[in-house]
Amino acid sequence: xxxxxxxxxxxxxxxxxxxxxxxxxxxxxSTTWSYTAGADVDPGTTCSFxxxxxxxxxxxxxxxxxxxxxxxGSDGVNAAVSDTTTVTLxxxxxxxxx
Numbered sequence: 001x002x003x004x005x006x007x008x009x010x011x012x013x014x015x016x017x018x019x020x021x022x023x024x025x026x027x028x029x030s031t032t033w034s035y036t037a038g039a040d041v042d043p044g045t046t047c048s049f050x051x052x053x054x055x056x057x058x059x060x061x062x063x064x065x066x067x068x069x070x071x072x073g074s075d076g077v078n079a080a081v082s083d084t085t086t087v088t089l090x091x092x093x094x095x096x097x098x
Contacts, residue, residue, distance in 0.1 A: 002031070002073040004085040012064040012089045020055035020083075022073035029073045031055050041065035064091040 005019035022029040033052045037045060042063050050058035055071060067087045074080040 002029075002071055002081045002083045004069060004071040004083040007086045007088075009088045009090065011092050012061060013092060015050065015058035015060045016087055016089070018049075018055075018057050018059055018069070018085075018087075020057075020071040020085075022055050022071065024073075024075040026077070027075055029075050031071060031073045033057065033059075034070050034072070035059070036068045036070075038066035038068065041067070059087055061089055064089045 002022045003020060008016050008018070010016035020031070022031045031053060033049045035047055042065070045061055045063040045065065047059065047061035047067065059069060061067065067089070068084055069087055070082050070084045072080050072082040
């Protein structure tokens with residue numbers, strides 16, 4: 001069973017905590033996060049996961065918009081299972097250095 005966790009929000013440039021989980025009755029599960037940027041995301045936006053192989057990790061992007069995150073789990077025996085969640089990042093006003 002794989003659960004990508006709840007729909008989340010945050011600010012561009014700041015890490016958003018992800019609360020995914022993956023369990024298997026017959027042993028351990030390896031997991032991998034991936035993302036797809038929504039139509040409202042500017043080209044050139046880059047995103048990263050704190051640890052793309054940990055169900056509980058962070059997600060950070062350089063720009064605002066809506067992102068679909070997918071957590072995929074595999075026990076190495078059965079077909080992989082995936083679940084998705086959405087992260088919506090708000091625009092942050094630029095800062096002018098002093």
